[in-house]
Amino acid sequence: DAVTAPAPAPPPLKLVGMAEDWTADGVVRTAIISGFDQLFHVKEGETVTLRYLVAKISIDVVELTDLGDGTTLRLALR
Helix, strand or coil: CCCCCCCCCCCCCCCEEEEEEECCCCCEEEEEEEEEEEEEECCCCEEEEECEEEEEEEEEEEEEECCCCCCEEEEEEE
8 A cells, every 4th residue: 555645844934924115116025024033024036045936025924935845835815
């Protein structure tokens, strides 16, 4: 019988806030993410730890790309 490994636990990251700056080029959003006993203030293209790249920030959702396996992690405000 094949043994199925349990799915890995999701990373302990939570979207806790969002900030918007209005510039001449439009809105620049900053996501505020808590996890790993830290608070991250990140924009698109920046990283959360060395593992996650901020791929997209919308009004209430942040999409992170796992640089290890390429999967997408979505964090939503609640």
